[in-house]
Amino acid sequence: MHPEEMFMTRATLRDVAAYAGVSHQTVSNVLNDHPSIRPTTRQRVMDAIRALDYHPNVAAKALRESRVTTLCCAFYGHSADEVADPYRNLVQSAFISEANAHGYNITTALLGGDRPGGFEGLRAAYMQRAFGGAVVVSTTLPPGRMRELAAWGLPTVLFDHEDPQGQLPSVTTDYAGGMAGLVAHLVSRGRRDLALVIPSDDFGSSAVLRREGFLAAARAHGVRSRIEAGAWSYEAGEAAFRRLWAGEDRPDAVLCGNDRMGAGALSAARALGVRVPEEVAVSGFDDFEFARYTAPSLTTIHVPHEAMARLAVRRLLSLLSGTAPPDEPPGCQLPVTLVPRESA
Incomplete structure (x- = not known):
């Protein structure tokens, strides 16, 4: 070299x-x-x-000698008030559980554009040996930030986002395949006019792959598709369903970008007297625990967030200890699973 x-x-x-x-x-x-x-x-x-x-890599040496027993879980683009977000809570809990199982603790950092000192603070804490390495959770981490992390020598594993340059190892899942599976499931049940409720201005990898997977699958099956913009919230799903049902050209299936939106859509359907799934099918995405308790229970895609988080911690520990196989591919993608329930 x-x-x-x-x-x-x-x-x-x-x-x-x-x-x-x-x-x-x-x-x-x-x-x-x-x-x-x-x-x-x-x-x-x-x-x-x-x-x-x-x-x-003194951090790796220190970790091997048990002088550094803390890892960092760094959320990029997440705000401090998102304490009710099931995604963040689930992955953070899994990070802590897996780290503890290996004798390590987890510290949390919030990074993002509204925190100009976030990355500099992360680097300073790493140089001071406050932690040995980091799992960075983000679907929107800019390439420039990835290059920074690689240049610092900060042992890093990306969670829910791939490094296009292949410098940083990552753990992701098949969002596009999940949407394709949902479309196939709905088409097999006679649905021909599909609407996807999802943010149209979110260019993070998760949102992009969900949108692209939906559109490509609808084309492949020869059914109609449309995008209805809505944020990642219960309220946005509720409002989007009301807009779709207020028009004369109603879909026969409403796919929602996540389960919170799906729950909101079900609530709107119930308030409007719309029968689900007889008049319209409704689905979510992620398979958070509450999806099985909605009325009707929500058909969704199970994303293995917990398994992904645990694998990310193990990959970070192997990176720090120098036990990662030299020919191990940087990107690791776990499969998703269709979970059919009453709503679709």
Whole structure:
């Protein structure tokens, strides 16, 4: 590897080994001043370290020696008042549970455009060894921020978002496939006019994949499709259903971008005297616990948020301990599952 290739990327021990033409264990022995290393080999490794500006990952070493027992769960684009958000609560609880199972604690950070010092504060806390690595939760993390994290050398796993450059490992799920499964399920039950209620101005990966999956599946099945804009809330789902039902051109299926919107749509249907699913099918997405208690119970897509969160923590720990396989793909995508219930 040439030094210029390390721009915006922190050199690793394996990069040094490749540059010097030795094994990564030899580089480790040089760094630990092992007496068995020949002077010529030691010099070659030291030259590579200087050329690549390599700095040992002291956080990983500290973690291995049990001096750092805290990991960070950093939410990007989430506000402090979103305490009632089932998504945030579920993943944070799973992070804590998995970290505790391995003997570590979790600290939480909120990052975003309205917190100009957020990333700088995160970096400062990492440099002060307040935590050994971070899981960053976001579907909207800008590429520039990903490059920053990689350049800092902060051990990071992305949750619910992929790094297009492949520098940071990630754990995601198949949102587009989930929407395709919902469309297929509805079409198999005779639905031919489908409306998706989802924010039209949300360009995060989750929203984009849900919209694209819906539209592509509707085209593939030869059924009508439309998008009805609405925020990720119960109230938005309720209002969107009322708008759809107020028009003369009513759909026979209303798919909602998440379960909160789906619950709102069911509430509006009930208030308007619309029979679900006889007159219109209604579905959600995510499979939060309350979806089984709505009236009627909500057909939805189960997103394995808990399994994703636990896997993200394990990937971070393997990254810190140096036990991650060198040929492991950066992106890991877990499957979703259709959960048919009474509403569709």
